[in-house]
Amino acid sequence: MWVLPEEDFTEMGGKNRSWLEIKIDILNSGDLTVDEVAGFVADFFQKPAEQRGRIIRVYEESDDSIGLSRLKAALKSLGVEAEISVGSFSDRFWEQEWKKHLKPLYVGEGILVRPSWLSVEGHENRTEIVIDPGMAFGTGHHETTLLCLQWLDDFCGGQKVKNRSLLDVGTGSGILAITAAKLGFDPVVSLDIDPEAVNVAAGNVALNDVESKVLLIAGDIGSLKRRFDVIMANIQAEVLKEMAHRFVSLVRRGPQSFVVLSGVLDFQYEDVISAYESSGFRFEKSNRLGEWCLIAFKPPFDEA
Helix, strand or coil: CEECCCCCCCCHHHCCCEEEEEEEEEEECCCCCHHHHHHHCCCCEECCCCCCCEEEEEEEHHHHHHHHHHHHHHHHHHCCEEEEEEEEEEHHHHHHHHHHHCCCEEECCCEEEEECCCCCCCCCCCEEEEECCCCCCCCCCCHHHHHHHHHHHHHHCCCCCCCCCEEEECCCCCHHHHHHHHCCCCCEEEEECCHHHHHHHHHHHHHCCCCCCEEEEECCHHHCCCCECEEEEECCHHHHHHHHHHHHCCECCCCCCEEEEEEEEHHHHHHHHHHHHHCCCEEEEEEEECCEEEEEEECCCCCC
16 A cells, blocks of 8 residues: 555656756865765765766656756755766666666675566575666665665564564655565655655565555655554655654654664764754664765663
């Protein structure tokens, strides 16, 4: 089951829309690394880049002038010198590009993520997740998503969880919600402010036969009225900080309750921890891949 906003966007997947691709070749990033620059402009969709020092951002062509202006302003504010080139392509081209890059992904001891067009044998002891990313973020290969998958694998310890709910904030392709559902979380509420992401995620939920466990919502967390054992949010660090006080009323109090945050770069780590501890959350642990961090918190002691 999944919930849509009032406007109907079910036909979006049937269009062969045009998208604008912006390539940013970093000439001088100052004191920042390329990953840190990417973190600042990560409100654009991202596509695999084969060359070190290049960031590629993609968005719908109808918004090209606004997006390009925003991107240039963001780079200027960072003091980054870069060469920007612009091109366009269709949905169908995008799908073909993903097929060139995506390979099966083995996570920990218990999870296998594969694209739908590839079959993998000999993985009977792993939970298999099948993903068609479409235009949404989340294939498992990016460090931020991989960190979340690793946390889920560690949390479950090779066993199916029971009587545990999970909220996935910023679902993208739906990969984390689907993984959680297959690992036993029920219900799983999966939320994204981007209707296209929800559309893609709905297809992946059906592909993995977990419709009965996953509720997809196009909107923000303001519509939620219940608490969850685990809240997982893989989004920009600045947005994560803003959500700290809102997660207080959404996470259940208990020894197996957690708020798990990803999408945090090394230089943003302390600020995110400070924002959550100020809201009463208790730091539990952190994991790192490259310059990206996952931070897990226990809920506040109070019953607010």
